[in-house]
Amino acid sequence: xxxxxxxxxxxxxxxxxxxxxxxxxxxxxxxxxxxxxxxxxxxxxxxxxxxxxxxxxxxxxxxxxxxxxxxxxxxxxxxxxxxxxxxxxxxxxxxxxxxxxxxxxxxxxxxxxx
Amino acid sequence: xxxxxxxxxxxxxxxxxxxxxxxxxxxxxxxxxxxxxxxxxxxxxxxxxxxxxxxxxxxxxxxxxxxxxxxxxxxxxxxxxxxxxxxxxxxxxxxxxxxxxxxxxxxxxxxxxx
Numbered sequence: 001x002x003x004x005x006x007x008x009x010x011x012x013x014x015x016x017x018x019x020x021x022x023x024x025x026x027x028x029x030x031x032x033x034x035x036x037x038x039x040x041x042x043x044x045x046x047x048x049x050x051x052x053x054x055x056x057x058x059x060x061x062x063x064x065x066x067x068x069x070x071x072x073x074x075x076x077x078x079x080x081x082x083x084x085x086x087x088x089x090x091x092x093x094x095x096x097x098x099x100x101x102x103x104x105x106x107x108x109x110x111x112x113x114x
Numbered sequence: 115x116x117x118x119x120x121x122x123x124x125x126x127x128x129x130x131x132x133x134x135x136x137x138x139x140x141x142x143x144x145x146x147x148x149x150x151x152x153x154x155x156x157x158x159x160x161x162x163x164x165x166x167x168x169x170x171x172x173x174x175x176x177x178x179x180x181x182x183x184x185x186x187x188x189x190x191x192x193x194x195x196x197x198x199x200x201x202x203x204x205x206x207x208x209x210x211x212x213x214x215x216x217x218x219x220x221x222x223x224x225x226x227x228x
Contacts, residue, residue, distance in 0.1 A: 009154065034216060043118075043204055043219035044157075090156065094215060102147070102206075102217055106156035 002027045004091050006105035013081055014113050021076040021108045023091030031093040033074040035065055038088040038107075047089075050074065061085065086112045116141045120205050120220035127199075127227050135190045135223045137205035144209060146188035147217070150174060151202040160203075163188055192225065199227045 007022040025031065032051050036044040048059025055067040065076045074091060091105040118139045127133045139146065145164045149157040159172030163182040177196025182188055188207075192199045203223045208215040 032215075036219075041123075041202075041222065041224065043120075043221045044206075044217075045219070046216055049216055092217075094217075102159075102208075104149075104157040106154065 002031075002093060002095065002103045004093055004103050004105040006089075006091055006108050008108050009106065010109045010111070012111045012113055015083055016080045018079050019077065019081050019085075019110065021089050021091075021110065023074045023076065023105060025072050025074065025091075025093050025103075027072075027093060027095065029095055031095055033065075033067060034092040034094070035059065035063070035074070035076050036090045036092060037061075038090065040087075044090060047076070081110075081112045083112050083114060086110060118205055118207055118218055118220035120203075120223050123221065123223060125223055125225045127225070129227055130194045132194060133192050133199075133225065135192070135203055135205075135225070137188045137190065137220060138186055139188075139205075139207045139218075139220075140186060141207055141218060142185070143207035143218070144185070145207060145215075146182070147206040147208075148172075148178070148180065148188070148190045149204045149206065151204060151222075157204065160190065199225060201225060 003026050005024045013019045034049045035047040037047050038044050048057050050057050050067045058064045063078050088107045090107050094102050121136045147162040148160040158174050160178050161180040163169035179191045205220040206217040208217045
């Protein structure tokens, strides 16, 4: 069975400080990995994705994530956060063999403190 | 512009009434999904459809029904059998089949049952 675990439900961080949002997954087959962002009362917007190749992927708004196969992790990082980064962040996986099955984590609420 | 349109954004209904949420996409995507979002629980899959006239139950299908008569449309009916229907509902779509497939989301419908 597949599962996605986001270890922190809430992460407060001061403006201009770095942040890391953690994501671990379990799967018996190879996966694609995604991070989405959700602002209040809106849908989810894709931040970045890992499909293959370089394990360090860069996304929008200065975010990046690193795929670590041995640790089955896909942590999201940003070196300096802004107030506008305050939002809910979701990690998701889809399976190679059926590319349209998605599994989401429970989300991490990032609050940037001025 | 291509995208997914959910309507209405806010919906109020009396307890015991059925209600239908609309989801339309012009991305020419094969697969469409309905998710329910509750605070602290992330996204839970209600139903999904990979092709027209075919759909499968997700993890929490009880009390919901769907149809897929057209590729562009995937309406969700919340029936009176759904015990706790108040939630934020998200529709998504993606390409079907093998290979990478990121999900695109609508802006959501917030349903409140009084």
